[in-house]
Amino acid sequence: MRETKNINITALAGGVGGAKLADGLAYLLAPGELVVIVNTGDDFVHYGLYICPDLDTVTYTLAGIANEKTGWGRKNETWNAFESIENLGGSTWFQLGDRDLGLHLERSQRLYEGESLSQITAEFCREFGIHNRILPMCDKPVPTLVETDKGVIPFQEYFVHQQCEPVVKGFQFQNAEHTDPAPGVIESLSKSDIVVICPSNPWVSIGPMLSINGLLDALKSTIVLSISPIIGGKAVKGPAAKMYRELGVEPSAYSVARHYKNFLTGFVIDNKDIDQKHEISNLGIKIMITDIMMNTQQDRIRLAEEVISFGQAIISG
Amino acid sequence: MRETKNINITALAGGVGGAKLADGLAYLLAPGELVVIVNTGDDFVHYGLYICPDLDTVTYTLAGIANEKTGWGRKNETWNAFESIENLGGSTWFQLGDRDLGLHLERSQRLYEGESLSQITAEFCREFGIHNRILPMCDKPVPTLVETDKGVIPFQEYFVHQQCEPVVKGFQFQNAEHTDPAPGVIESLSKSDIVVICPSNPWVSIGPMLSINGLLDALKSTIVLSISPIIGGKAVKGPAAKMYRELGVEPSAYSVARHYKNFLTGFVIDNKDIDQKHEISNLGIKIMITDIMMNTQQDRIRLAEEVISFGQAIISG
Numbered sequence: 163m164r165e166t167k168n169i170n171i172t173a174l175a176g177g178v179g180g181a182k183l184a185d186g187l188a189y190l191l192a193p194g195e196l197v198v199i200v201n202t203g204d205d206f207v208h209y210g211l212y213i214c215p216d217l218d219t220v221t222y223t224l225a226g227i228a229n230e231k232t233g234w235g236r237k238n239e240t241w242n243a244f245e246s247i248e249n250l251g252g253s254t255w256f257q258l259g260d261r262d263l264g265l266h267l268e269r270s271q272r273l274y275e276g277e278s279l280s281q282i283t284a285e286f287c288r289e290f291g292i293h294n295r296i297l298p299m300c301d302k303p304v305p306t307l308v309e310t311d312k313g314v315i316p317f318q319e320y321f322v323h324q325q326c327e328p329v330v331k332g333f334q335f336q337n338a339e340h341t342d343p344a345p346g347v348i349e350s351l352s353k354s355d356i357v358v359i360c361p362s363n364p365w366v367s368i369g370p371m372l373s374i375n376g377l378l379d380a381l382k383s384t385i386v387l388s389i390s391p392i393i394g395g396k397a398v399k400g401p402a403a404k405m406y407r408e409l410g411v412e413p414s415a416y417s418v419a420r421h422y423k424n425f426l427t428g429f430v431i432d433n434k435d436i437d438q439k440h441e442i443s444n445l446g447i448k449i450m451i452t453d454i455m456m457n458t459q460q461d462r463i464r465l466a467e468e469v470i471s472f473g474q475a476i477i478s479g
Numbered sequence: 480m481r482e483t484k485n486i487n488i489t490a491l492a493g494g495v496g497g498a499k500l501a502d503g504l505a506y507l508l509a510p511g512e513l514v515v516i517v518n519t520g521d522d523f524v525h526y527g528l529y530i531c532p533d534l535d536t537v538t539y540t541l542a543g544i545a546n547e548k549t550g551w552g553r554k555n556e557t558w559n560a561f562e563s564i565e566n567l568g569g570s571t572w573f574q575l576g577d578r579d580l581g582l583h584l585e586r587s588q589r590l591y592e593g594e595s596l597s598q599i600t601a602e603f604c605r606e607f608g609i610h611n612r613i614l615p616m617c618d619k620p621v622p623t624l625v626e627t628d629k630g631v632i633p634f635q636e637y638f639v640h641q642q643c644e645p646v647v648k649g650f651q652f653q654n655a656e657h658t659d660p661a662p663g664v665i666e667s668l669s670k671s672d673i674v675v676i677c678p679s680n681p682w683v684s685i686g687p688m689l690s691i692n693g694l695l696d697a698l699k700s701t702i703v704l705s706i707s708p709i710i711g712g713k714a715v716k717g718p719a720a721k722m723y724r725e726l727g728v729e730p731s732a733y734s735v736a737r738h739y740k741n742f743l744t745g746f747v748i749d750n751k752d753i754d755q756k757h758e759i760s761n762l763g764i765k766i767m768i769t770d771i772m773m774n775t776q777q778d779r780i781r782l783a784e785e786v787i788s789f790g791q792a793i794i795s796g
Contacts, residue, residue: 209584210527210591242557246581250606252588260577264563267526271569274527289567 167470172197172354176367177216178233178399179391180360181223182456184294186466187358188224193293197350198224199343201362202279202298203306203335203370204317208256209247211266212273215318216367217283217298218265225290233399236261255323280344299371301344306370307334317366326401330408333365338373351380356473359388361454363402364421365409381425387473388422389465390415393432393454416441423447428476430454430469448476484787489514489671493684494533495550495716496708497677498540499773501611503783504675505541510610514667515541516660518679519596519615520623520652520687521634525573526564528583529590532635533684534600534615535582542607550716553578572640597661614667616688617658623687624651634683643718647725650682655690668697673790676705678771680719681738682726698742704790705739706782707732710749710771733758740764745793747771747786765793 167190175184175198184198198220205214215234222228222236229235239259248254258266265286272282278301287296306317310328320328351357362368372378392413397403403413411417415435419426419442428448431438432455439449450472456462484507492501492515501515515537522531532551539545539553546552556576565571575583582603589599595618604613623634627645637645668674679685689695709730714720720730728734732752736743736759745765748755749772756766767789773779 209588211584240557240559240577242577243560243581243584246578247585250582250585250603252581252585260557260559260580261563263577263580264560264569265567267528267560268564268567268569271526286567 167191167195169356169470169474170195170354171356171358171470171473172199172350173358173360174199174201174362174368174371175216175220175360176201176362177219179456180216180362180367181220181228182462183358183360183389183466183469184220185223185459186456186462186464187470188292188294189463190466190470191294196294197346197354198294198296199299199347199350199371200296201367201370202300203304203338203366204321205303206305206316206318208318209253209258210270211263212270213256213266214269214279214298217279217296218262220296221283221286221290221292224287224292224294224296227290235259256318278344280346295346295350297344297346297350299343299347299377300341300374302337302341304338304341304370304374305336306366307336308366309333321366321401326404330405332409333369335370335373338370339375341374343374343377347374348376348380351377351384354384355477356470357381357384357386358469358473359386359422359426361389361391361398363391363397363400363405364418365402365405378425385427385473385476386422386425387428387430387469387476388418388426389430389454389469390418390432390435392418392435394434398455414438419445419447428472430465430472448472484508484512486673486787486791487512487671488673488675488787488790489516489667490675490677491516491518491679491685491688492533492537492677493518493679494536496773497533497679497684498537498545499779500675500677500706500783500786501537502540502776503773503779503781504787505609505611506780507783507787508611513611514663514671515611515613516616516664516667516688517613518684518687519617520621520655520683521638522620523622523633523635525635526570526575527587528580529587530573530583531586531596531615534596534613535579537613538600538603538607538609541604541609541611541613544607552576573635595661597663612663612667614661614663616660616664616694617691618661619654619658621655621658621687621691622653623683624653625683626650638683638718643721647682647722649726650686652687652690655687656692658691660691660694664691665693665697668694668701671701672794673787674698674701674703675786675790676703676739676743678706678708678715680708680714680717680722681735682719682722695742702744702790702793703739703742704745704747704786704793705735705743706747706771706786707735707749707752709735709752711751715772731755736762736764745789747782747789765789
């Protein structure tokens with residue numbers, strides 16, 4: 163058995179970037195030491211199925227069955243149901259793999275039977291042999307809407323169907339402030355030695371989580387570390403940099419730090435952004451500089467290890 | 480192009496046996512000469528999907544993509560969604576292939592959007608390159624319930640999950656008499672030169688169709704031929720013989736003829752049942768004796784050819 167780090171961490175994660183860091187943390191921490199809270203703002207109903215893209219990316223990644231190439235879905239996937247839909251002239255903008263589809267069907271059925279998303283997620287984790295706890299940010303739907311020059315668009319429609327092309331003017335997290343976090347979310351944030359905000363999109367991955375009733379308050383009384391999802395002015399993946407620009411903010415590690423400044427204790431930036439060190443420090447935020455890109459499993463573990471050490475250093479003052 | 484038979488036929492079909500004869504008829508008749516009306520009494524909702532077992536068996540068979548070995552589902556099928564459901568501890572009594580699943584998803588979505596089952600079926604036929612018309616018996620759900628010694632059981636639950644084990648006491652075709660046939664059903668029955676009742680289960684495949692408002696009346700004014708689904712006292716496939724026995728009737732070609740005697744013009748029985756010829760004739764029903772088993776594509780065409788000739792002989796008096 164791996165040596166335990168003797169530290170309790172709660173990570174907030176969106177999709178790919180979040181899942182990768184969570185995977186590194188899961189490798190290093192003992193079962194029970196890590197809780198991953200996942201954005202469900204981009205959940206949506208498609209073909210009658212309740213689909214949770216970020217939750218599934220995190221689950222598949224921790225289960226070791228994620229498709230690393232696409233950043234979504236499962237490896238060793240087949241596409242026969244989807245091909246069948248395509249041949250019948252159906253909707254094809256959202257791709258559904260066969261194995262993935264099985265999970266959506268089973269989750270939708272259990273939701274229909276009255277189980278909560280957090281219960282179902284816990285059961286799926288057990289079936290997948292995941293020893294860490296994965297929690298959806300909340301059990302009720304809190305759909306993210308994107309305000310754009312083309313109107314107000316549901317998130318997956320903007321993100322997948324329209325490929326992030328419309329110009330962003332703002333975001334709506336429907337009912338978020340009236341929605342309670344899923345059971346265990348506040349408790350795990352309060353009991354953690356460190357909260358880690360993964361390198362996920364601040365606007366549409368972390369933003370929805372921070373909007374949930376009581377979640378932001380829970381962060382304010384704990385050590386919060388974040389890893390920049392922006393390197394050299396560019397998003398590692400996805401539309402974060404484009405969103406910053408369209409909202410009149412220069413995309414940079416510094417902009418992310420400012421985004422989180424009300425609750426952020428320490429910030430991890432990339433070597434490429436070393437020039438922003440003093441600006442960020444001036445916000446009253448501690449800095450760690452390293453290589454943030456996670457191309458390999460070793461990168462995930464190394465970055466997780468550095469984040470844990472950064473947290474331990476802050477704790478021991 | 481194949482020589483046309485210059486005859487209009489409407490066939491009533493359940494699952495496998497009906498699909499096979501319909502396939503033979505489709506081979507011989509020109510597009511427009513054949514309409515197949517299909518039982519939808521065993522349709523049900525499973526995993527939120529609207530599944531039409533008989534309609535799909537007929538459609539897949541006429542499209543040339545049916546799984547001949549199982550008698551349901553598609554050939555070249557994969558089972559990854561189903562395996563995924565199984566691995567998550569989901570329900571596995573009703574098997575769903577990946578390609579088949581795509582059709583269920585697309586149909587359910589279109590029903591949800593307000594299209595009728597008959598519209599959707601017509602569109603699917605077009606996409607599958609089927610030139611003959613396939614009509615569900617009705618557009619609204621008319622679920623078959625099986626009254627048994629274990630209680631009243633929904634059809635698929637009885638048929639697939641409980642494998643026809645409970646002892647049958649009767650059947651309920653929910654709302655059938657208050658449900659109109661799908662658009663085109665009565666018209667095609669009225670305009671046909673012959674109506675062919677395929678070798679399908681009289682109780683649960685043909686029975687539900689005959690219960691639909693106005694359908695039986697439409698049969699009474701036309702030439703109706705049927706092919707016995709019972710050979711030598713045994714059902715070619717499925718529980719028909721068991722049902723006859725449990726309802727206190729000896730399963731035989733004669734019993735099927737008696738079942739249909741109010742509207743049947745001619746009956747096709749197997750060589751094995753030649754001893755029942757006079758009994759059946761005494762019901763005022765014309766008889767044709769041949770080999771009914773359809774093991775090969777050639778058998779389907781040969782039997783269809785014989786049924787057409789039988790009908791033509793009756794027409795020309």
